[in-house]
Amino acid sequence: MNDTKRWIPVREGLWSDxxxxxxxxxxxxxxxxxxxxxxxxxxxxxLCSYCQSKDLEDIRLSSKGKIYSYTVVMxxxxxxxxxxxxxxxxFVELPEGxxxxxxxxxxxxxxxxxxxxVEMVIEKLHEDDEGNEIVAYKFRPVTS
Amino acid sequence: MAKRRKLGRGVAVVGAGMSRFGMFRDRDSKDLxxxxxxxxxxxxxxxxxxxxxxxxxxxxxxxxYFMRQSHWGPLISDLVGITPKPATRTEGAxxxxxxxxxxxxxxxxxxFYDIVLVGGVxxxxxxxxxxxxxxxxxxxxxxxxxxGFTFPGVFGAVATAYFEKYGAGREHLMNVTIKSHENAPLNxxxxxxxxxxxxxxxxxxxxxxxxxxxxxxxxxxxxxRDSKVNPVVAWPMHLYDCCPISDGASCMLLVAEExxxxxxxxxxxxxxxxxxxxRGFHASEALTYFEATRYAAKEAYxxxxxxxxDVQFAEVHDCFSIAEIIHIEDLGxxxxxxxxxxxxxxxxxxxxxxxxxxxxxLKCKGHPVGATGISQLYExxxxxxxxxxxxxxxxxxxxxxxxxxxxxxxxxxxxxxxxRR
Ligand SMILES: [Zn+2]
Numbered sequence: 095m096n097d098t099k100r101w102i103p104v105r106e107g108l109w110s111d112x113x114x115x116x117x118x119x120x121x122x123x124x125x126x127x128x129x130x131x132x133x134x135x136x137x138x139x140x141l142c143s144y145c146q147s148k149d150l151e152d153i154r155l156s157s158k159g160k161i162y163s164y165t166v167v168m169x170x171x172x173x174x175x176x177x178x179x180x181x182x183x184x185f186v187e188l189p190e191g192x193x194x195x196x197x198x199x200x201x202x203x204x205x206x207x208x209x210x211x212v213e214m215v216i217e218k219l220h221e222d223d224e225g226n227e228i229v230a231y232k233f234r235p236v237t238s
Numbered sequence: 239m240a241k242r243r244k245l246g247r248g249v250a251v252v253g254a255g256m257s258r259f260g261m262f263r264d265r266d267s268k269d270l271x272x273x274x275x276x277x278x279x280x281x282x283x284x285x286x287x288x289x290x291x292x293x294x295x296x297x298x299x300x301x302x303y304f305m306r307q308s309h310w311g312p313l314i315s316d317l318v319g320i321t322p323k324p325a326t327r328t329e330g331a332x333x334x335x336x337x338x339x340x341x342x343x344x345x346x347x348x349x350f351y352d353i354v355l356v357g358g359v360x361x362x363x364x365x366x367x368x369x370x371x372x373x374x375x376x377x378x379x380x381x382x383x384x385x386g387f388t389f390p391g392v393f394g395a396v397a398t399a400y401f402e403k404y405g406a407g408r409e410h411l412m413n414v415t416i417k418s419h420e421n422a423p424l425n426x427x428x429x430x431x432x433x434x435x436x437x438x439x440x441x442x443x444x445x446x447x448x449x450x451x452x453x454x455x456x457x458x459x460x461x462x463r464d465s466k467v468n469p470v471v472a473w474p475m476h477l478y479d480c481c482p483i484s485d486g487a488s489c490m491l492l493v494a495e496e497x498x499x500x501x502x503x504x505x506x507x508x509x510x511x512x513x514x515x516x517r518g519f520h521a522s523e524a525l526t527y528f529e530a531t532r533y534a535a536k537e538a539y540x541x542x543x544x545x546x547x548d549v550q551f552a553e554v555h556d557c558f559s560i561a562e563i564i565h566i567e568d569l570g571x572x573x574x575x576x577x578x579x580x581x582x583x584x585x586x587x588x589x590x591x592x593x594x595x596x597x598x599x600l601k602c603k604g605h606p607v608g609a610t611g612i613s614q615l616y617e618x619x620x621x622x623x624x625x626x627x628x629x630x631x632x633x634x635x636x637x638x639x640x641x642x643x644x645x646x647x648x649x650x651x652x653x654x655x656x657x658r659r
Contacts, residue, residue, distance in 0.1 A: 104385055144515070163402070163525055166473040167386060167395025175386045183386050184395045185525065186375055200296060208402045219385070228384055 104230040105175045119216050120154040132192040157214040159188040174218035200234030212234040243345035243541040248495030251504035253282035259486035259604030260365035260429045271359050271487040275318050278489045283502035292351035294325040295342045297335025297358035298608040303373040331645030336611030336652040342492045357489030358606035359634040370508035384522045388452040390649050394472035397560040399525035408474045412462045413581045414559040422598030424629035429604030434458040479559040484604030506622050511656040512537025516648040530651035531568040538653040546570030551593040553614035555644035614641035622658045
């Protein structure tokens with residue numbers, strides 16, 4: 095039943111699907127047309143949680159940013175995190191001025207530092223029981 | 239200017255008790271609450287007839303998950319023999335019983351009840367560490383768990399941001415741990431009543447006994463730097479930066495101010511209280527403060543007509559060492575970015591000018607989450623009444639103390655100021 099194995103996003107609607115609309119996968123946020131606030135993940139409620147406006151639009155967020163903060167987790171977390179340990183997580187600040195919680199990938203964990211230039215990738219988190227790949231967005235250091 | 243909060247009538251604390259905190263294989267929530275209740279009734283100077291209690295407010299985060307049993311309000315009112323008086327459960331993650339305290343205050347201040355029992359209970363140690371972490375993760379944003387966000391992870395990222403902004407480092411976190419462990423042996427209810435030096439000496443003795451070479455730890459910090467005894471959980475959070483898994487219960491007797499003297503000649507009064515809610519870190523302006531704590535503090539100070547300088551000592555929510563440093567700044571005890579220096583200079587030690595976590599804090603006293611908020615107030619009450627024994631703050635004019643309780647990663651924060659008049 096190999097042909098039924100798929101990529102399954104860890105959560106729907108976090109990023110745009112290049113196979114559906116072409117181009118690169120990009121994180122999808124919300125932009126409040128009334129107060130200008132940005133949100134990630136997008137406000138599925140359709141309500142701005144700063145000014146209560148319903149005038150929200152979906153926006154594609156920049157795929158490059160800088161590490162605002164991070165940690166390297168050495169202890170296996172609860173059952174629903176099934177990927178490798180240790181791993182690094184933290185916050186990336188995008189040029190739009192929004193901060194995104196993310197896993198980090200593609201580098202020696204020791205080399206991570208605040209202010210590091212990073213870019214978004216879609217990558218496997220783990221496989222589920224049927225062998226489907228559960229995927230998530232992550233950020234990795236920009237290789238010039 | 240924020241609206242100044244006030245009570246319809248004053249509220250006094252006339253009794254307080256807590257169980258010993260710890261990991262108890264052979265004790266359950268009822269047993270622990272019974273211990274806290276007996277401790278409380280014994281503390282009411284002129285005695286309490288439980289039949290006079292009008293209502294119970296009980297904080298519990300997640301015994302539903304931990305013990306597969308919910309509906310703890312009536313279970314506990316039945317236990318202490320006050321049915322059919324109303325029993326109401328409150329939930330605010332690790333701040334659950336601070337919310338019970340507030341509900342009790344509102345009920346009395348409104349004039350509806352005169353005598354209210356407030357308490358908290360949590361039984362966590364029958365689960366594995368992984369299960370507890372899963373239970374605690376119920377207090378975070380839903381999908382983040384799958385993507386690896388854990389409580390130590392979030393606070394690890396908070397510490398990294400704080401270090402970057404203010405130039406602090408891991409050694410400053412150790413100062414918090416060492417200070418809390420100095421107080422712990424003086425608290426007979428603490429889960430870990432040992433100093434770091436005690437633990438270091440015990441480790442040496444055990445290694446020697448087993449014929450294993452003993453490392454040359456020249457002091458407590460050297461011991462804490464040894465990754466064999468103090469491994470990384472989520473950098474820079476190490477094992478000794480994290481509070482333990484605990485079982486325990488706490489309770490307090492609140493009464494209308496005008497009848498307080500029927501119970502004791504030395505009531506402790508509620509001076510101010512505040513509660514805030516927070517968005518979570520993804521939406522915070524910075525990871526280096528808690529918006530909800532600042533809001534709770536502002537409300538409490540406003541209501542009390544006091545400032546941070548008036549609060550002589552406090553219990554703060556040190557679920558992780560970095561949290562204590564940030565809270566003492568958010569509460570205004572020290573300037574932003576200077577909390578770590580204050581700890582380093584010994585200002586928050588028992589004999590320092592602003593003692594913090596004289597109980598040993600969550601780190602050493604234990605953190606049975608639903609019981610924590612009222613156990614903090616228990617410590618403040620005990621100190622204000624001069625009954626803290628070996629850990630009594632050496633200040634003859636102790637008059638005002640406060641407790642800060644935090645739920646989740648700052649989703650719920652409370653700050654409560656008690657005073658002796
Ligand atoms: Zn808005």
